[in-house]
Structure formats: structure tokens, C-alpha cells
Amino acid sequence: MKKKSVRNSRLGLANWWWLALGLVILLTACTVKEPDKSVESDKTAEPAPAERGDWHVPGLVDRSGKPIEVPMPGPTTGRTLDVTKFGADPDPDSKDDAAAIRKALDAAEPGDEVLLPAGTYDLRTTDPADESANIVLRSGVDLRGEGQERTVLLTSFDGEDDSRVIRGSGAQDVIVADLTITSRYKGPLGDDPENGDVGGGPMYGIYLGAHKGTASSRILVENLSIRKFKRHGISVKASREVTLTGNSVSEATAVGPGGQGYGIAIEGSVKQHDPDATNDSRHNVVIGNTFDGRHLRHAILLQFPTHNNLVAENTITGSILDAIDLHGEGEYLNEIRDNTVVGGQRAGIALGNSGGAKNKHDASGPGNWVHSNDLIANRQGVLVILGTPDTLIEDNRITSGDNSRVGIEVRNAPGTKLYGNHITGGTDMFSGIRLIKDRGADGRGKGIPSGIRVKGNVIRKATNGIRIDAGKNLCIMENIFDSIEGDELRVANGIEVSQSCP
Structure with missing residues (x-):
């Protein structure tokens, strides 16, 4: 049966749940120590432009703003080719499967399916035409196992540059489903975000990219378990209409700088900012996946000018750095909704990233929409920094934990809107919402919050409610405070705050 298409969840801007109490503005001086946002490096290019062209509505919409359905690959219409009939041995420790x-894939025609019966398939050789990959996908041909933990692909890659277990280059109309991808790596798993010289296994579990400027598209990756990789569990680069759902990602072997330890990464092209290009990265869907983040630098990452993607209904437990990270290279008009992030060591959701000593990142692009997420016991629930503009943050449910510092933290993030968020709990110096100066990264992104709108939020049982230490052109109105131990609203001397938002 053909898979259902994925739609934009809803359109519009603020949907305010609580419109009741006005605020009494308290002008009180305060000083806040600004926590660092971890530095990292990756392949980068010139700074991405802040413009969004003629795209203006976030999420799964077309250029005019009309909701679209992301197309899925069609159902199998031809033969099922059993790899054991081509010489594969599903018993562990066979010579090479x-x-x-590859023989089964070569024999298949569009509409066929290559089946891997339950067992362990030893991948010891690479494709003759692509020494970086064990298996190369063919357009129109599905690759399917008999269950996430019943069919196992076990690669012998161990740290080789750009190594990929499964690669799709300009592939179209393909389903990869119902199997595990892992490696023979026996060393420790990644846990040090400063160490880039450890780890093994393949660089990528699955890598989907463009070929001669043509994107991979109409790809479904479903019900996979991916573990013991070094860089990305699943990497989608310069491609569109790729749906990743029901997958489980964990156990990166390295989490150091330079792009290591990402669970799922959706990337645009480094030097491509043209939405009309055939490899423009958009309309990708990351939905309903699970991540054990104890050995992941980031669970889900978007970077370079990728836009109008949907990240929804994923569950992330723990993360060494920001769990869902828009990586500070112009990512714009993406929708991040209905995710559950628990116990991250840094932010549950972050927009903007400083980059590393070699490669410089800064702001994410404009118009990203972060809403209806459950963010529990992360250091920050949502963090927006380094000049990331025009983010809409609404209707999120943020619950603090023992190590939480702030529910929503806004630094240099012009035009950010905080509407209808519910923030609960918090001890010590915790604040439900905080606006502070951005120190920048070597001068990039330095500034203060400006044009910020904070309306209709509910903060309960917290040490402090809203804390304003820097900013201009600020509007704070119709927020609700309940059982706040310290200050409901604390505004530093010299900062003007309006109670009437346009």
C-alpha cells in the first residue's frame, strides 16, 4: 500500500492559549553570567544570506505558501529478489555478503524489491564503482529486511574517510526499510565533544546526496536501527522529498568537532543558495524517530540553507550538545513541532551556532517555527543566538530539571516571538524566559535582543519568571505567573519595555 504523504501541520502565526492578566513592570537591575554555547566545526562556506527569497511560510508549503504533500515512493509492482538466491549467507561471520x-540490485528493475531475509549480512567489500560504499541504491528499486532487529547489515568499515554503508546518489523512488545497520567496531563510544581523534566504524550509516547536480528525491527510510557510526547515522545532503520515519539512532563512536556524532543530518549544499536549483534542500521530513542521545553530539541537525523541512514527533533522550540544532548556516523556514526532548546536557532546541576555530558558523536563517514541543529537563528548553532572525516560538511545554538554567533564552535574535509557551518548575537561578546580551563568536553575531515579543506565556512554580538583562524595542504583555519564588518580571535599569505589542 502506498504510504500517506506528509502535510504541513497548520498555518498561521500565534495561537494564544491564555489571555488574561496584565503585567506590572518592575525595573530592577541585575547581572547574569552568560553560559557558553559549545563550539564546533564542520564543512562550511561563505556566510549564508539572511534572505528567504520569495518563500515566506514555514514548513511543508510551496513557494506561494500553499500546503503540499511530500510524495512517497510508489509500492513495489514487480518482483521480490531474495539476496540468498544470489549467494548471500544470512549466518553471522560469512566471508562477504x-x-x-549488489548482484541482486543489479538484476532488479524499477518496481522490484530486493529482500534481505532475517539474519546477519557481513559487508566486507565495496561497490566496484564506488569504493566509499558497501551498497549503492538504484532508482526505483527498494531494499527491505524482515525486521529492524531481525535483518542486520554488519560493515567492516573502520574509520575510512567518507565511508558509507548505503549510498544513494541522485536516487529516486526508493524505500529502505526494516533492518539494522551497524559495524564491527569494538572500541568505546563517543562521549567527549572536544576529542575529534577517536572512534571507528563507517562515517555514515546511510548517505543520500545529489549526482551531477540532481538531488535524491522521493526516498523513504523507515524502521531502521543505526548504531556504531562515526559521523552521521543518516545524512541527507542537497536532496528533497526524503522521509525518515520510525528509525532508531544511537551509539555514535565519536562526538568530536568536525561533524561527528550526528543522529540525522539534513543539509543544503555548501555554496548553493538558489531555491530554483535542482539540488535545493527542502521538503524533507524527519518524523517519529527515536534517539538515545547518550552518545550523540546532536540528535537532529539542519545546516546550510536548507528550508521548508519538517522535524516532528521525534523522541530524544539525552544529548551531549543541543539535541535539535539549526547549525548556524542560514537554515530558514523550517518547522520543528511536537518533538519530545528529555535530559539534554545543552538546549533541547537551538537556533544559531558559533562553529569552530577553523570553520565559522553564526546565525540560522529567518522564519523558523518552533512549536508544540515537550522539552523536559534540558539545560535550556529553547536557545536562539548570534543574530538568528524572526523565529516564532509558540505553544511549547517546557519542564525544568535539576540542571536546567532557563526555559527559553534569547540573545541576539531580532524579531523573535514567544507566544503561549508553558514553562514549569526550576530551582536556584532558573528563569522561565531570559533575554541577555550575545557576546558573539569572534565578533560574529554580537548584539542584544531587539524587536522581541513575549506574549501570553504561562510560567508556574519557577524561581523566576521573565528576566530582561539587555534589549531594545521589547514588548512583554499578557503573561501569566503562578507560584513564582523570586521576581515575576525583572528588568535591568535603563531598558524600556512596552506592554502593547503590535
């Missing part, structure tokens, strides 16, 4: 899987 990769060659037999």
Missing part, C-alpha cells in the same frame, strides 16, 4: 546484495 555485500557482493551478493
Whole structure:
């Protein structure tokens, strides 16, 4: 049966739940120590432009703002080719099964399906035409196992540059489903975000990219378990209409700088800012996946000028750095909704990133929409920094934990809107919402919050409610405070705050 398409969840801007109490503005001086946002490096290019062209509505919409359905690959209409008939041995520790899987793929025609019966398939060789990959996908041909933990692809890659278990280059109309991708790596798992010289296994579990400027598209990756990789569990680069759902990602072997330890990464092209290009990265869907973040630098990452993607209904437990990260290279008009992030060591959701000593990142692009997420016991629930503009943050449910510092933190983030968020709990110096100066990254992104709108939020049982230490052109109105131990609203001397938002 053909998979249902994925739509934009809803359109419009603020949906305010609580419109009741006005505020009494308290002008009180205060000083806040600004926590660092971890530095990292990756392949980068010139700073991405802040413009969004003629795209103006976030999420799964077309250029005019009309909701679209992301197309899925069609159902199998032809034969089912069993890899054991081509010489694959599903018993563990066979000589090599990769060659037999490649033979089955070569024999398939569009509409066929290559089946890997339950068992363990040893991948010891690479594709003759692509020494970086064990298996190369063919357009129109599905690759399917018999269950996430019943069919296992076990690669012998161990730290080789750009190594990929499964690669799709300009592939179209393909389903990859119902299997595990892992490696023979026996060393420790990644846990040090400053160490880039450890780890093994393949660089990528699955890598989907463009070929001669043509994107991979109409790809479904479903019900996979991916573990013991070094860089990305699933990497989608310069591609569109890729749906990743029901997958489980964990156990990166490294989490150091330079792009290590990402669970799922959706990327645009480094030097491509043209939405009309055939490899423009948009309309990708990351939905209903699970991440054990104890050995992941980031669970889900968007970077370079990728836009109008949907990240929804994922569950992330723990993360070494920001769990869902818009990586500070112009990512714009993406929708981040209905995710559950629990116990991250940094932010549950972050927009903007400083980059590293070699490669410089800064702001995410304009118009990203972060809403209806459950963010529990992270250091920050949502963090917006380094000049990231025009983010809408609404209707999120943020619950603090013992190590939480702030529910929503806004630094240099012009035009950010905080509407209808519910923030609960918090001890010590915790604040439900905080606006502070951005120190920048070597001068990039330095500034103060400006044009910020904070309306209709509810903060309960917290040490402090809203704390304003820097900013201009600020509007704070119709927020609700309940059982606040310290200050409901604390505004530093010299800062003007309006109670009437346009």
C-alpha cells in the first residue's frame, strides 16, 4: 500500500492559549553570567544570506505558501529478489555478503524489491564503482529486511574517510526499510565533544546526496536501527522529498568537532543558495524517530540553507550538545513541532551556532517555527543566538530539571516571538524566559535582543519568571505567573519595555 504523504501541520502565526492578566513592570537591575554555547566545526562556506527569497511560510508549503504533500515512493509492482538466491549467507561471520546484495540490485528493475531475509549480512567489500560504499541504491528499486532487529547489515568499515554503508546518489523512488545497520567496531563510544581523534566504524550509516547536480528525491527510510557510526547515522545532503520515519539512532563512536556524532543530518549544499536549483534542500521530513542521545553530539541537525523541512514527533533522550540544532548556516523556514526532548546536557532546541576555530558558523536563517514541543529537563528548553532572525516560538511545554538554567533564552535574535509557551518548575537561578546580551563568536553575531515579543506565556512554580538583562524595542504583555519564588518580571535599569505589542 502506498504510504500517506506528509502535510504541513497548520498555518498561521500565534495561537494564544491564555489571555488574561496584565503585567506590572518592575525595573530592577541585575547581572547574569552568560553560559557558553559549545563550539564546533564542520564543512562550511561563505556566510549564508539572511534572505528567504520569495518563500515566506514555514514548513511543508510551496513557494506561494500553499500546503503540499511530500510524495512517497510508489509500492513495489514487480518482483521480490531474495539476496540468498544470489549467494548471500544470512549466518553471522560469512566471508562477504555485500557482493551478493549488489548482484541482486543489479538484476532488479524499477518496481522490484530486493529482500534481505532475517539474519546477519557481513559487508566486507565495496561497490566496484564506488569504493566509499558497501551498497549503492538504484532508482526505483527498494531494499527491505524482515525486521529492524531481525535483518542486520554488519560493515567492516573502520574509520575510512567518507565511508558509507548505503549510498544513494541522485536516487529516486526508493524505500529502505526494516533492518539494522551497524559495524564491527569494538572500541568505546563517543562521549567527549572536544576529542575529534577517536572512534571507528563507517562515517555514515546511510548517505543520500545529489549526482551531477540532481538531488535524491522521493526516498523513504523507515524502521531502521543505526548504531556504531562515526559521523552521521543518516545524512541527507542537497536532496528533497526524503522521509525518515520510525528509525532508531544511537551509539555514535565519536562526538568530536568536525561533524561527528550526528543522529540525522539534513543539509543544503555548501555554496548553493538558489531555491530554483535542482539540488535545493527542502521538503524533507524527519518524523517519529527515536534517539538515545547518550552518545550523540546532536540528535537532529539542519545546516546550510536548507528550508521548508519538517522535524516532528521525534523522541530524544539525552544529548551531549543541543539535541535539535539549526547549525548556524542560514537554515530558514523550517518547522520543528511536537518533538519530545528529555535530559539534554545543552538546549533541547537551538537556533544559531558559533562553529569552530577553523570553520565559522553564526546565525540560522529567518522564519523558523518552533512549536508544540515537550522539552523536559534540558539545560535550556529553547536557545536562539548570534543574530538568528524572526523565529516564532509558540505553544511549547517546557519542564525544568535539576540542571536546567532557563526555559527559553534569547540573545541576539531580532524579531523573535514567544507566544503561549508553558514553562514549569526550576530551582536556584532558573528563569522561565531570559533575554541577555550575545557576546558573539569572534565578533560574529554580537548584539542584544531587539524587536522581541513575549506574549501570553504561562510560567508556574519557577524561581523566576521573565528576566530582561539587555534589549531594545521589547514588548512583554499578557503573561501569566503562578507560584513564582523570586521576581515575576525583572528588568535591568535603563531598558524600556512596552506592554502593547503590535
